[in-house]
Amino acid sequence: MISKPHTKYIQSLQQKKFRDEYGCFVAEGPKLVSELLAGGRFTCREIIALPGWIEANPALIALPGSVTVTDVQEHELEKISGLSTPNEVLAVFEKRKQDASIDPRHSITLVLDTIQDPGNMGTIIRIADWFGVTNIVCATGSADIYNPKVVQATMGSLGRVLVLYTDIVSWLRQQPDIRSFAATLDGKPVGTIGKLSEAILVIGNETHGIRNEVLAHTRERITIPRIGEAESLNAAVATGIILSHMV
Amino acid sequence: MISKPHTKYIQSLQQKKFRDEYGCFVAEGPKLVSELLAGGRFTCREIIALPGWIEANPALIALPGSVTVTDVQEHELEKISGLSTPNEVLAVFEKRKQDASIDPRHSITLVLDTIQDPGNMGTIIRIADWFGVTNIVCATGSADIYNPKVVQATMGSLGRVLVLYTDIVSWLRQQPDIRSFAATLDGKPVGTIGKLSEAILVIGNETHGIRNEVLAHTRERITIPRIGEAESLNAAVATGIILSHMV
Numbered sequence: 001m002i003s004k005p006h007t008k009y010i011q012s013l014q015q016k017k018f019r020d021e022y023g024c025f026v027a028e029g030p031k032l033v034s035e036l037l038a039g040g041r042f043t044c045r046e047i048i049a050l051p052g053w054i055e056a057n058p059a060l061i062a063l064p065g066s067v068t069v070t071d072v073q074e075h076e077l078e079k080i081s082g083l084s085t086p087n088e089v090l091a092v093f094e095k096r097k098q099d100a101s102i103d104p105r106h107s108i109t110l111v112l113d114t115i116q117d118p119g120n121m122g123t124i125i126r127i128a129d130w131f132g133v134t135n136i137v138c139a140t141g142s143a144d145i146y147n148p149k150v151v152q153a154t155m156g157s158l159g160r161v162l163v164l165y166t167d168i169v170s171w172l173r174q175q176p177d178i179r180s181f182a183a184t185l186d187g188k189p190v191g192t193i194g195k196l197s198e199a200i201l202v203i204g205n206e207t208h209g210i211r212n213e214v215l216a217h218t219r220e221r222i223t224i225p226r227i228g229e230a231e232s233l234n235a236a237v238a239t240g241i242i243l244s245h246m247v
Numbered sequence: 248m249i250s251k252p253h254t255k256y257i258q259s260l261q262q263k264k265f266r267d268e269y270g271c272f273v274a275e276g277p278k279l280v281s282e283l284l285a286g287g288r289f290t291c292r293e294i295i296a297l298p299g300w301i302e303a304n305p306a307l308i309a310l311p312g313s314v315t316v317t318d319v320q321e322h323e324l325e326k327i328s329g330l331s332t333p334n335e336v337l338a339v340f341e342k343r344k345q346d347a348s349i350d351p352r353h354s355i356t357l358v359l360d361t362i363q364d365p366g367n368m369g370t371i372i373r374i375a376d377w378f379g380v381t382n383i384v385c386a387t388g389s390a391d392i393y394n395p396k397v398v399q400a401t402m403g404s405l406g407r408v409l410v411l412y413t414d415i416v417s418w419l420r421q422q423p424d425i426r427s428f429a430a431t432l433d434g435k436p437v438g439t440i441g442k443l444s445e446a447i448l449v450i451g452n453e454t455h456g457i458r459n460e461v462l463a464h465t466r467e468r469i470t471i472p473r474i475g476e477a478e479s480l481n482a483a484v485a486t487g488i489i490l491s492h493m494v
Contacts, residue, residue, distance in 0.1 A: 119366075123481055132474030157477045190491070227379030227494055230404045233487065234370055240484040241491040244437070247474055 002048065002076050010048065010080040013092065016144050023095050025146035029087040034060055035156030042093035042159060048072055048080065049089035082148040095146055099162035102135045104178050104200055108247055109135035111168055111180075111202040113210045115235060118143045120206060122153020123236035129157035131243040136161050139168045139214075168202075172217035175200060180218040182210050183238055187221030190245045201242060206235050249295065249323050257295070257327040260339065263391050270342050272393035276334040281307055282403030289340040289406060295319055295327065296336035329395040342393055346409035349382045351425050351447055355494055356382035358415055358427075358449040360457045362482060365390045367453065369400020370483035376404035378490040383408050386415045386461075415449075419464035422447060427465040429457050430485055434468030437492045448489060453482050 002010075012018035013026045024045060027036050030053060036042055037060050046068040047054075047061065054061065054071055061069055077086045102109065110128055115121045121143040128136055143150060145163050164171075172180065180200035181193070202218055204210035210218075224233060224241050233241070249257075259265035260273045271292060274283050277300060283289055284307050293315040294301075294308065301308065301318055308316055324333045349356065357375055362368045368390040375383060390397060392410050411418075419427065427447035428440070449465055451457035457465075471480060471488050480488070 123484065126477050127480065127484060129475045129477035130471075130473055130480055134475075155478065157475075160476055224377075224491060226377055228376045228381075228404075229407055230373050230376035231402065233374065233377055234483070236481070237370065237374060237484050237487040240480065241487050244471060244488040244491065 002070055002072050002080070006070070007076070007080055010090070010092070014082050014148055016147065019095065019144070019146050024092050025095055025151060026082065026090060026092055026148055027151050028081060028083055028090045028148070029152070030089055032152065032156055033089050033091045036091065036093060036159055039156070039159035042096065045092045045094060046070065047089060047091045048077070050074065050077060053088040083152070099164050102137060102162050102164045104135060104175050104198070106198055107135055108133045108196065108198070108243070109137060109178075109200045110239065111137045111172065111200055112139060112142055113168060113202060113214050114139045114205045114208075115142050115203070116206055118147045118149035119153050120234070120236045121145065121147075122150040122155075124203070124239050125150070125154045125161055125163075126157045127236060127240045127243060129154075129160050131247045133243060133247065134161050136163045137168060137171055138163060138165045140165055169213050169217055172200070172202075172214065179220070181220050181222045181242075182215050182218040183223070183242055184210065184215070184221045185223055185232075187223040189225045190222050190242050191225075193222060193246060196246050199246065201239075201246065203235055203239050203242075249317055249319050249327065253317070254323075254327055257337070257339070261329050261395055263394065266342065266391070266393050271339050272342055272398060273329065273337060273339055273395055274398050275328060275330055275337045275395070276399070277336055279399065279403055280336050280338045283338070283340060283406055286403070286406035289343065292339045292341060293317065294336060294338045295324070297321065297324060300335040330399070346411050349384060349409050349411045351382060351422050351445070353445055354382055355380045355443065355445070355490070356384060356425075356447045357486065358384045358419065358447055359386060359389055360415060360449060360461050361386040361452045361455075362389050362450070363453055365394045365396035366400050367481065367483045368392065368394075369397040369402075371450070371486050372397070372401045372408055372410075373404045374483060374487045374490060376401075376407050378494045380490060380494065381408050383410045384415060384418055385410060385412045387412055416460050416464055419447070419449075419461065426467070428467050428469045428489075429462050429465040430470070430489055431457065431462070431468045432470055432479075434470040436472045437469050437489050438472075440469060440493060443493050446493065448486075448493065450482055450486050450489075
């Protein structure tokens with residue numbers, strides 16, 4: 001059983017305002033929840049699940065610290081879930097502090113100039129994790145990584161990347177010695193760059209691309225050569241293609 | 248003004264059953280509609296738009312044949328639109344007959360083993376168009392390219408690709424002389440394949456990958472090397488990465 005105020009609290013975490021206020025976010029579904037629990041990167045505050053899930057996962061629930069476990073019926077889970085098809089378990093985790101310590105030396109760092117769509121943001125995090133890129137710097141105003149749609153789309157990769165929201169122009173200015181690339185429509189073909197062990201890759205907004213003041217702080221432009229006629233590539237697809245040539 | 252039966256008819260085109268019955272599909276928004284009108288690949292049956300759009304596009308409306316133009320108010324457009332934010336114009340186009348003539352010789356052909364998600368299907372079509380790949384063969388049961396979500400996600404590329412829905416096992420069996428690649432987790436690194444002017448690339452379902460009987464009819468396996476820990480890449484992202492190395 002879940003109380004009315006408890007239901008309201010969980011529902012409120014769908015909104016950034018309340019995620020910021022409570023310092024928490026929601027993850028749903030057996031696979032994602034168990035990955036985040038096992039990853040140990042996020043502290044779990046509470047688990048709300050169907051009795052079947054609770055019975056099947058005694059080890060996962062035996063967590064250090066004080067994790068509340070609430071068993072609910074399907075109609076209750078439906079009420080608190082952000083998914084169109086609720087899936088056995090919902091967990092509340094503590095947001096991490098900003099990863100201000102991101103160090104771009106000796107690694108590849110992804111800089112996102114205001115990715116707006118939560119699905120794209122989640123997919124980009126998953127792509128970064130695939131390619132072993134753990135540094136992600138987001139322009140202030142980018143989609144919130146704790147947005148439930150981002151969390152679900154990352155499929156567990158959220159626990160394996162560092163994310164910093166900041167003024168990316170200032171941030172780029174602080175990295176004068178690192179080779180930086182802007183993904184644009186008029187740069188050098190991505191296949192000519194070669195494999196790199198240290199670089200900054202800037203990906204632009206879905207509609208507006210990279211802002212001029214950001215472009216001014218990158219050294220080189222790269223592009224994915226177009227052979228056909230499509231006007232653009234999805235930002236996440238472009239990120240995947242460039243990283244596959246770069247790492 | 249739009250009549251009640253007319254409204255119902257347009258709404259019904261959100262469903263495959265009625266798209267098949269009437270042989271029509273819907274596209275929305277000024278950009279997509281004008282691209283499809285200009286492309287000339289699809290015959291337009293009718294246009295339903297706000298008066299402002301109609302006034303601003305006299306040339307687009309002066310179409311050959313008998314295209315009905317209906318002007319509507321915003322609340323009427325909202326009723327017939329499949330978008331969360333309706334956008335000035337909705338057009339009904341005739342579906343093309345199956346592109347049974349797909350010839351895999353001297354080109355790259357994409358074979359989709361049952362892509363389920365309309366967003367992924369649309370993004371894959373847009374990626375194919377970017378890389379100049381016009382042949383797409385879909386396993387029976389894949390997402391319908393005339394699904395409004397696919398149509399919107401293709402962003403106009405729909406008019407520049409050939410699509411065939413068929414039993415892909417039989418289809419692959421008919422192409423014994425063409426080098427075929429299956430995108431799997433255990434193949435040769437994609438970077439080692441080199442550029443190709445003739446090949447078949449098979450991409451699997453979002454959850455289940457490529458079926459064994461389909462794998463049995465491909466010659467080689469390729470993979471996108473994983474450096475980090477993400478369990479998988481989105482099917483559309485994987486398609487983009489492999490094509491970027493292949494074409």
